[in-house]
Every structure is written in C-alpha cells, then in structure tokens.
Amino acid sequence: MAKTSLEHRVRAFPQWALLGVAVGVLSGVAAAVFLNLLERATAFRNAHDTIVYTLPLAGLVIGAIYAKWGLKILGGNNLVIDTVHEDSPEIPVRMAPMVLVGTVLTHLFGGSAGREGTAVQMGASLADYVSHRFRVSADTRRELLAAGIAGGFGAVFGTPVAGTLFGLEVVVAGRMSYEALVPALIAALVGDWVTRGLGIVHTVYPQPAFLGLTPLVVGKWILFALAVALVSTLFVELTHLLKTRLANALPSLPLRMAIGGALVVLLWKAVGTDDYLGLGVPTILRSFSDPHLPSTAFLLKLIFTAVTLSAGFLGGEVTPLFFVGAALGNALGPLLGLPLDLAAGVGLTAMFAAAANTPLALSVMAIELLGTNVLPHVVIVAVLAYLFAGHRGIYPAQRIA
Secondary structure, eight states, X not given: OHHHHHHHHHHHHHHHHHHHHHHHHHHHHHHHHHHHHHHHHHHHHHXXXXXXXXXXXXXXXXXXXHHHHOGGGTTTHHHHHHHHHHOOSOOOTTHHHHHHHHHHHHHHTTOOOOSHHHHHHHHHHHHHHHHHHXXXXXXXXXXXXXXXXXXXXXXXXXXXXXXXXXXXHSSEETOOOGGXXXXXXXXXXXXXXXXXXXXXXXXXXXXXXXXOOOHHHHHHHHHHHHHHHHHHHHHHHHHHHHHHHXXXXXOOHHHHHHHHHHHHHHXXXXXXXXXXXXXXXXXXXXHTTOXXXXXXXXXXXXXXXXXXXXXXXXXXXXXXXXXXXXXXXXXXXXXXXXXXXXXXXXXXXXXXXXXHTOHHHHHHHHHHHHOGGGXXXXXXXXXXXXXXXXXXXXXXTOEEO
C-alpha cells in the first residue's frame, strides 16, 4: 500500500508542479494588479474624502451590475468552499475581474472591507479555469482549487507559507487537507514571487520584542484569548444577522447596497474620522505603539465592516479583522500588563484565526509578518480563541470535521 501511494505521488508530481506553477502565476499577476489598483483607489479617497458621500450611489451601480451579471458568483468564498466539497459546475472565470473591480470600487468610495476575499476568489476562479482547460480529474480539481486559495491568499499578503496552510485548513474546520499540499505550496510560493516581481511592496509590521513565557503570562493570554473569541463571535453573529435582516427587508441588491452605503456614510459622519474606512492599515500600525488609541476603535471598525459587507459590498474580512484584533490588543495590553506591540500583534492574527477557524495558518502568518518573537504567544491565543469561539465562523460553507 505504501509503495502504491509513493508511486502515485511520484507520477502525480509533474502534474502538480506544472498546474501549481500555472495557478501561482495567474494568482500572482491578479494579486499584483489588484493591490496596485487598491493602493491608487485608497490614495485618491484619502486626498478627496468628499467622494465618500457618493458611496450609496456606488452601491446602487455595483449592485445593479451584480444583479444582472454576477448572481452566480455572489456566494464569494462560500461558493469556492462549496465547489471544493461538492464538485459543482465550473466557477465562472468572470468572478476574477468582477470581484477585483467591485472591491476596488468599494474602497474607492469608502466602504470598510478587506482584500483576502477578493484574492481567494480570483485565485480559485482562475485555478478552476485551469482545471477545466486541462480536463483534470475531480480529485485534482479539488487540489487545484485549494492551490488557488493558497496562491491568492499568499500573494496578496506576501505570506506564502501561511497561504499554503490557509488553503488546506479553511475548507474543513478542524482538519487539514494534505492531499493538496504540493500544488498549494507551489502556487503560494510562485504567486508571492510573481507579485513581488511585479513591484508590489507589502506592509512592513513592527517586530515585537522577546517576552519569556511564564505561568503568569499564560494566565494573561488565556484572558486575552477569551476576549478575542468574544469579539470574533460578535463580528460573525452581527454580520450574519445584518445580512439576513437586510436581505429580507430589501430583496433588491442595488437598493440594499445603496442603503448600506448610506449607513456607512452616517457612521463616518458620526465618528468624525476616516480611520474606519477602507482597509485601515495606518491605524493597524498605530496600534503597535500608540497607548492613546481610542479604546473603542476595535468596536467601531467591527461595526463599519459588518454594515459594509452585510449590505453586499465586495472585499474580505481579513484586514478589517486585523484592525479589530490589533486595536483590541492595544486596549487589553496595558490592562493585562502585556507589551503593547506584542499584544497588538497577537490580537491582529488571533482575531482572524478565531473568525475563520484557521489557528495554524494564522499562527504561521504571525511569524511571517511579525517575526519569531511572537512565539509561542500567538499560538496559545490563536488556538484558545478558536476553541472558545466554538466554530462560529465567517464562512458558513465551511464543513466541521
């Protein structure tokens, strides 16, 4: 049996390598184009913030376009996960350009959203295009879809190892799909190389100082993990609740997005700052060093993002949840006697780990982004927050092992 398995892998490796490279190149190019446009859109909005007033109109237009041509791809990441499990019909290749343009427009006009969802959907739709053109088997198609997820995630954040693990871990909560390990790793590495080769420079995060692990520190991290799980659950439940209520009250997608855009504009005017629009990267970085960051920053970003995504605007949850986690760490660090930069860094990744049921991928991502001094703290918090949250995740299509 072992010999047969080894022979199969040896025969399969050239195919895995070829198709993994193809998926990686496509994912890397798509991520580079997307990140370049996103940077330009954010810079334009920051220089002309009056454009935020037109977010309801943008929602009306984007919603009308999706209602006419994008209904089959509205499932987003859940559509991708369902396809992995059910061998559904080919994911329309138009998902890639549509989510790219839709997400850039969401950020241009001030919606609070991320970028991982777009990268994952682009990677998966392009991977499925490759799988159908090469007429691969159903098993190989599933492996390539996981590779597309890995390639998109790794390329957009510059974290290929975390991207690989995310592609294997996100499909089934509580189990890693090692069958796709080789193509996922190849796609994530190639995607990252291509994106960087096309001139994309990723955000550089502070490197926290070393903190020894003692029983007292572990006790503090347990309390920290409980807070992360509670906030993660709040985000998941609020987003699902708003999405359901808005869909029932406003069946028309264009109208729903217009109303959601108006709510974001009202929130923006109420708080009196641009900090909670778009990705919020400057505030994420500020969380590592500014003890005067408002203690409510994590909650405000949570609300802005829940309203934006529930209304139907395009994007993802990762970077907003990075913001929520880092800001929560900024608030909790001084209360628990933890270093501010370490608390912000651990909160940044543990929050998404709990929300996406991917503690291993996000623990590795913390190392890739923040350096080895986050160990073992981030693993402790990510695993505990994942357990405390109880599989309440942002991806309803996720299976539970």
